[in-house]
Amino acid sequence: MKNLIPFLSLLFLLGCNSKVKTPQEKKKTVEPVDKIEYPQIINIGKDFKNSKELRLSEIADDIEYIKLEKTPESLVGGGNPGWYVTSEYIFVYSQNKLLQFDRLGKFIKQFGRNGRGPGEFQSMKGMVADESKNILYVIANFKHVVLMYDLITGEFLGNFPVNDYLGAAIMNRPIQMLGKDTFIVLTHPFAKFKPDYSIFEIIDNKGNVLNKRKSSLFSFQADKNVRRIPNGNNQIWFFNNQFRFYEGLNDTVYNFKDFKLEPVYIFDLGKYKGPFEEMTTKFFKEIPGYILLVSFWETQKYLLFGFLYNGKSQRGFYDKTEGKFYRLTPAEDIQEGIINDIDGGLSFWPSHSVEHSDREWIYWFDAIELKQKLTEEYLGISEAKYLGKKENLKRFMKGLLVDDNPIIFEVKLKE
Template identity: 25%
Template sequence: MRNYFLFAVALIVLSCTKKPNESIDNKLKTYSINNTSESVIPWNSLIQEIKFIPLETTPNSLVSEVDHLIIDNGNIYIQNFHNQVLQFSEDGKFKGQIGRKGRGPEEYLNVMDFQIRNNYVLILDSKSIRKYDTYGNYISKLTWGKAEDIQLYANRFCYFNDNKYYLWNSSLDGTPAEQDCYLLHQVTDGKITKSLLPTQFSGMANHRFYSMPNGNYHIRPTQYDNTVYELSADTLIKAYQIDFGENNVQIAKLKKGYSSEISDYNFDYINENKKWSRVHYYFAENKQFLFFNFTSFQKENDLSWALVNKETHKTYVTQKLLIDDVLPVSMIGTDLKTDQIIGIVTPQDILKALKRNANLFDNLILSKEDLAMLNQLKETDNVVLAKVRFK
């Protein structure tokens, strides 16, 4: 069904020019972001379809916020903030919980991250990975030995098979060390065999890995490095980079401006114009588009959203991602099967938006059942998924 949405928020059409500097690899595919252009188009002209899916609310399936989301074989898997991985059907019906918290051999202490591969659900709890089938039945536990001179606290991971997976290191404290530490560690046959992505900065706790149709993973940009990497079972390569032009962070100058006395950075050092931009938390990608938010700083932090057409390199930016200027949406993932980008809308925001605009959904081509569902939501209900297809 084709849904037509009236989005009042306008987006800035950005030029694709870039200013070379030390932060940019001129041989790498580049998508340029210029947040100063004046040309404006309406957001609804980019949207082909949006479908809302409410997640069923039960005492065992409470989802007020989503930390991580994966759609696989039609099922929706949600990592909430209660150390749970919950499974829903494609229409949002609750199917059950994968594993459970505890100290037993089949249980995990915390859900740091989860992945789905080859019809298995894998849950990381920082020191081990628990492996379950898609019905929640426990299969096995994966562990890795300590490596000399490596301080490792894994909070994200990606999995190829039981004998080969990668761990993301979150043990860095954010201060520039005298020598490089490594963000990514390869585990082969239960041993750390390779360390990759040297850095002198914190790795941050954001979700890093997202699956690609070819079976590899992309690694979203790290702090102050706007490069997206592609990871296969045995190789790591640079896939492309985000270029903010004169607002790119210049790492050498950033380290020069670090103050150990206050454990912070003087951002006046980061480039000549004393402005900076970097990719922030959310990052989604399908065959045609990149969709992410980014922070720009001059006098204060300013969060924006960018949509990039990977074929034409045309880029659009908005300060707010709203339906009819009143309903916020957060984009957090991709459905590889349908190639839709997945967003989250809270029932509280829907109800507030309807109070401000009672005719909010009048311009949407929705079934009577969908309209009734959106108008009958309660504040205590679970979040609603928004599956978005861009033109």
């Protein structure tokens, strides 16, 4: 903990729009992954017309399908459940219930109850597990507290206070463990445009705020007569045993490890970069011609990300070895994404990753939707490098019922 303060102080010294010289612009040849120099300039403005397919076998060794056990106590409803996956467990928040399954999909138990009493919550914003101490931390909505539960028994262990900086919606990966009893918590975009707005806060397991980082873009008092739209989300992800951080509408992805913060990717959007006033006073579907980056996923060779352009959701990736950006060519099937040529299943685009892992990506489907899309006809003509895996998938689909619990797609990335 004593080494945390120098690291936190450094966060304040780096502007969100730092311009860093890089030798990358001089490179035209393909570089080995272990020889790549950082920071990398991602010149979307120049490369925007580039497009390419991406096959799952290029980045992954395998894909597995996990059917969550269906019992009267473990029903997962429709809508948009909140998912969280660790090395040992799958958690899902659905229909006011927080359910725990093992990694094979077997139901274990429910945490807490829907209500306002001790250990109860009416809704939640996010969760994180400390498997070394067998504690699950749940950020409750409306209560301004983090609830603590025993991972093994489900017993309520107490709570500690937090600032109400996350807003009232579940976020993907809103809280991460930095170290022992230390967390970084991302701020919900609805909290923008206030003088005290922080991109994130770092807290301990007593609720003490160890430090926070203000935004050079959004930490100001907005004019009440000007409608402000909170376009762009903050995101933190795990890669190569370190954390990456991106602030919505910024041009830089940062890496921090060993209490140092460094830019690793700088986006040059060129003519596709929208003016700040326009990007924060209009809904994005009202802003043609500009790009809004929205989500990031990373492998050894690629930085993948989603973006909004001309009111539509699109996907692209940056090849670190070539130094080029490509828009992802839509697959022929209904599900746009990375072409699943491993077993011939649906194209894939991650929605979650396993906690503190950069080798496992997660996606999910409702059973009825998967049955409608992954048909016998589809599997009869789809591309697959491993025919044995395709046969396994066919058998899995034959045993799947339309009213089963959701199916987890687990992608095992290459080393």
